[in-house]
Amino acid sequence: MNWSYAKNIVTGLVSLVQGMQVTITTMLSPSPTVEWPRETASLPARFRGHIMLVADGSTGFARCIACGSCVRACPSNCIEVRGEKPEGAKKKSPTLFQLDFTKCSLCGLCVESCPVEALAYSRDYALAGAERKVYSSMDLLAGLGTPFSEQCHEF
Amino acid sequence: MIITQISILRTLLMILGITLVVGINAVFVVWLERKVAGHMQFRLGPTEVGPAGLLQTVADGLKLVSKQIIFPSSADTPIFILAPIICLIPVFVALVPVPFSETLQAHELDIGLLLVIALGLLNTLGILLAGWGCDNKYALLGASRAVAQILAYKIPLLLCILPVILLAGTFSLREIVVAQQESMWFALYQPVAFFMYLIAITMETNRSPFDFAEAESELVAGFHTEYSGMMFSLFFLAEYTYMFLASAIASILFLGGWLGPVLPGPVWMLLKIYFFLFLMMWFRWTFPRVRVDQMLAFGWKILLPISLLNFLLTAGVMAAL
Numbered sequence: 001m002n003w004s005y006a007k008n009i010v011t012g013l014v015s016l017v018q019g020m021q022v023t024i025t026t027m028l029s030p031s032p033t034v035e036w037p038r039e040t041a042s043l044p045a046r047f048r049g050h051i052m053l054v055a056d057g058s059t060g061f062a063r064c065i066a067c068g069s070c071v072r073a074c075p076s077n078c079i080e081v082r083g084e085k086p087e088g089a090k091k092k093s094p095t096l097f098q099l100d101f102t103k104c105s106l107c108g109l110c111v112e113s114c115p116v117e118a119l120a121y122s123r124d125y126a127l128a129g130a131e132r133k134v135y136s137s138m139d140l141l142a143g144l145g146t147p148f149s150e151q152c153h154e155f
Numbered sequence: 156m157i158i159t160q161i162s163i164l165r166t167l168l169m170i171l172g173i174t175l176v177v178g179i180n181a182v183f184v185v186w187l188e189r190k191v192a193g194h195m196q197f198r199l200g201p202t203e204v205g206p207a208g209l210l211q212t213v214a215d216g217l218k219l220v221s222k223q224i225i226f227p228s229s230a231d232t233p234i235f236i237l238a239p240i241i242c243l244i245p246v247f248v249a250l251v252p253v254p255f256s257e258t259l260q261a262h263e264l265d266i267g268l269l270l271v272i273a274l275g276l277l278n279t280l281g282i283l284l285a286g287w288g289c290d291n292k293y294a295l296l297g298a299s300r301a302v303a304q305i306l307a308y309k310i311p312l313l314l315c316i317l318p319v320i321l322l323a324g325t326f327s328l329r330e331i332v333v334a335q336q337e338s339m340w341f342a343l344y345q346p347v348a349f350f351m352y353l354i355a356i357t358m359e360t361n362r363s364p365f366d367f368a369e370a371e372s373e374l375v376a377g378f379h380t381e382y383s384g385m386m387f388s389l390f391f392l393a394e395y396t397y398m399f400l401a402s403a404i405a406s407i408l409f410l411g412g413w414l415g416p417v418l419p420g421p422v423w424m425l426l427k428i429y430f431f432l433f434l435m436m437w438f439r440w441t442f443p444r445v446r447v448d449q450m451l452a453f454g455w456k457i458l459l460p461i462s463l464l465n466f467l468l469t470a471g472v473m474a475a476l
Contacts, residue, residue, distance in 0.1 A: 009457065016442065023441040027194040035202070 037126075048106050049122040053097060053140045060145035063118035066092040070110035070119060078103040079110060086147040093147050101135040169261040173250050181395045185212040187429075188436050195440040222384035227289055230381065234288030239382065239389035242281030245274035246396045253403050254329045256413040256420030267328040268320070271404055272313065275359065278397060279305045282361075282368055282378045285390070289381035297377025300447060301361070301368035307454025308358035308365075314462035315352040318345050318469035319408045328404075332412035342409040347465045349409045351458055353434070356401040358454070361394065362435050364442035365450055372444075402431035 034041045053062040066083020078100040083092040111119045129135055186201065186209055193200025201208030226232060252267030254260035264270060279301050286298020319341050320326060323334035335341055342349040358365040369377040379390045406412055406427035413420030445453070 019441045020437060023195045023437065026197060027191065031194060031197055031199050033197075033199050035199075 043123055043125065047121065047123055047125070048108065049124045050101050050104065050106075050127075050138065051099060051110060051119050051140070052122040053094075053144060054118050054120050055144055059147075061147050062094055062097070062141060062144045063116050064094045064097065064114075065116055065118070066094040067115060069113045069115060073109040073113035075107060075109065076100075076103045076105055084148070089147065094141060095148065097140045099138045099140055101138050102132070103136075169251070173247060173261060176250065176399075177247060177392065177396050180399045181392050182212040182216070184395045184398065184432060185215075185391075187432070188439075191433065191436045192440050195437075216388065219388040220385055224384040224386055225381075227291065227381050229290040231288045231290065234284050235381075236386075238281050238285035238288055239386050239393070240281075241284060242278055242393040243389050243396070245277040245281075246393055246400050249274040249400055250396075250403075252328055253400070254332065254407070254412060255424045257329075259421055260329060263329055264327065265330075266326045268316065268326045268331070268404075271328075271400070272316070275397075275400070276305070276309070278359075278393070281393070285382070286368075286378040291381050293374040293376075294378050294380045297368045297370065297374045297380075300370075301378065303447070303451060304358060304361075304365065304367055304454075307451050308355045308458070311351060311454065311458035311462040312355035312359060314459070314466045315345075315348040315355060316408065317466050318348050321469055321473055328407050328412075332407055332414060335411040336414055340409060340411040340414075345409070345465070345469070347461065348469075351462050351465070352405060352409065353431075354458065356405060356431075357435060357438055358450070360398045360401050360435065362398070363439040364445050366439075366444060367447055367450065370444065398432055398435060399428060402428040402435070405431050 053064055055061065056063045064081070064083075066081055068081055071079050071081055080096065080098040080100075081094055082096040083094045085092050108121070111121065127135065189211070190200040190208070192198075201211035204210040204214050226235065249271045251261045252264040252270055254263075282301040283298045286294040286296075286301070319331065322338075322341055322344060323331040325331060325334070331341075338344075361368050367377070369379070371377075374380070379387055382390060403424070406424065410427050412427070413424040415423035415426075418426075
């Protein structure tokens with residue numbers, strides 16, 4: 001029996017044991033899997049979902065003044081805003097705020113350009129829709145209060 | 156008259172017991188394998204069906220039963236059908252002389268170990284028939300590899316068992332355990348043989364890193380490429396039962412079978428068996444498959460000389476004492 005034969009066996013064995021050590025420590029360490037939808041992973045603080053309109057604290061209406069600076073800032077041309085002055089008000093309010101999320105690149109220029117901080121990133125990441133329309137024309141005013149009466153609102 | 160009735164009843168109970176062991180073991184081991192594999196790869200394994208996914212195998216089994224069995228048009232149909240049966244039946248029968256405690260044993264045979272070894276050889280015959288019968292190049296390659304492999308591991312395997320037989324002085328599996336009751340576990344007398352036996356049973360059960368007969372990444376699925384549905388699951392059942400059998404023999408030969416403090420015998424036996432099964436899974440999910448020539452060189456150049464040396468040394472020492 002020569003020396004390298006025995007040495008080969010010993011070094012081979014040591015490396016096998018090292019390999020087994022790796023797998024057993026992996027097995028005993030907790031799995032990083034988050035079982036969605038039963039649990040949800042915590043989102044990073046600066047997570048950027050699609051944009052959404054921020055409601056004014058006192059009225060519950062959108063803070064937006066329909067100035068259109070987000071429309072001009074958007075490089076993808078995916079925001080459409082129309083606004084009118086409600087009776088007796090000094091500022092405009094949006095009657096339509098539509099986002100084409102299929103085009104949006106989440107650059108955030110609209111949020112930065114907004115003079116009244118009426119835009120924010122939502123934290124909604126579980127997006128799913130049965131039709132393309134659901135995301136190609138998202139109505140961001142939905143769910144917000146409106147200063148217009150029903151007849152005036154376009155929808 | 157009464158004696159024949161009792162012996163018939165006993166035989167029926169024996170068949171029922173072994174069937175239960177085989178079935179429950181397969182369900183449990185497949186689940187365990189998937190769990191172990193998952194956790195070793197930062198996954199969770201099955202979690203949905205039943206508590207902790209325990210019933211996943213039952214669901215998969217139902218799916219397999221309901222699937223169509225496809226016969227290749229050029230297959231040798233009788234051999235094609237016979238192959239999985241030849242794989243499964245011997246391991247079934249080989250469980251007969253395995254004792255789970257002093258009294259819990261299907262049938263005591265004074266040549267129990269020889270029977271188990273002889274029936275274990277038939278597994279390769281089944282694989283060879285499967286590879287030959289379905290007329291598929293991958294299957295035939297897998298089968299020929301299995302035959303090359305059996306030559307490389309079976310002789311060292313037997314040479315690892317022989318020192319234990321020398322120490323115990325019997326071929327009866329129960330007597331071997333009883334012999335360890337008086338002294339110590341044979342693993343302590345025969346660490347080299349124990350270690351080599353572990354390697355040899357990994358080869359014997361066609362498990363990674365020696366799973367040449369299947370070799371998913373090279374041979375599609377090796378000898379069972381053409382099998383589907385229930386016939387495929389028979390191969391699976393045979394493989395997992397074979398693992399169970401090999402682990403049972405390992406714990407009887409080297410770890411004192413049912414012997415152990417506090418807990419009852421069968422519990423110790425099962426603990427030891429599943430320890431070996433876990434070890435085999437651990438091997439599988441750690442080591443990559445070696446090359447065929449490496450395996451043959453390993454079998455003939457390392458396992459064989461060392462186990463032969465170990466056997467001769469044991470025989471020499473026993474003759475001197």
